[in-house]
Amino acid sequence: MHLQQLFKMQKSLDTYIQSEKKITNDVFLEKGLALLVELAELANETRCFKFWSEKGPSEKHVILEEYVDSIHFLLSLGIEKNLNDLENWPVHQQHKDESLTMLFIHTQDSINQFLQISTIDNYENVWSWYGAVASKLGFTHEEIIQAYFDKNEKNYERQRSGY
Numbered sequence: 001m002h003l004q005q006l007f008k009m010q011k012s013l014d015t016y017i018q019s020e021k022k023i024t025n026d027v028f029l030e031k032g033l034a035l036l037v038e039l040a041e042l043a044n045e046t047r048c049f050k051f052w053s054e055k056g057p058s059e060k061h062v063i064l065e066e067y068v069d070s071i072h073f074l075l076s077l078g079i080e081k082n083l084n085d086l087e088n089w090p091v092h093q094q095h096k097d098e099s100l101t102m103l104f105i106h107t108q109d110s111i112n113q114f115l116q117i118s119t120i121d122n123y124e125n126v127w128s129w130y131g132a133v134a135s136k137l138g139f140t141h142e143e144i145i146q147a148y149f150d151k152n153e154k155n156y157e158r159q160r161s162g163y
């Protein structure tokens with residue numbers, strides 16, 4: 001998947017939000033924590049770890065929206081560190097063998113590593129774990145892109161209506 005269009009859209013949204021909210025300080029760590037929270041919200045909607053419950057996962061569109069909330073912050077973190085020239089979604093085949101629960105644990109770990117040491121390798125590693133999560137959830141690239149477009153627009157509307 002080509003990421004450049006998403007980076008451009010994210011940059012415009014971030015610029016809009018930061019001017020609306022008059023943000024002038026570095027918000028890298030706030031966005032980092034936001035990504036960790038979004039990952040947990042995503043895991044919660046899949047309910048993959050809830051062995052104590054009979055209730056199944058949320059509807060696909062709910063899980064997809066949570067997923068692209070993460071993608072917003074992941075793009076945004078790359079922009080903050082000037083790592084936004086990444087062209088293609090990095091893939092590691094071996095990640096696909098893990099259970100969904102293990103994938104969430106690895107993804108969280110990769111985010112924490114990137115927040116501490118913000119190299120391109122660590123950044124690409126987060127993308128590859130998120131890619132493995134998407135495959136496990138059965139999301140196609142087209143679905144992710146469409147859901148990203150929809151949520152990006154919703155984020156503008158929320159700013160315009162005083163979120």
Ligand SMILES: O=c1ccn([C@H]2C[C@H](O)[C@@H](COP(=O)(O)O)O2)c(=O)[nH]1
Binds near residue numbers: 069072155
């Ligand atoms: O600088 C920012 C701040 C927020 N968001 C978007 C990403 C998510 O889609 C959404 C999360 O908002 P909450 O629903 O968690 O408040 O906001 C950005 O894209 N850039």
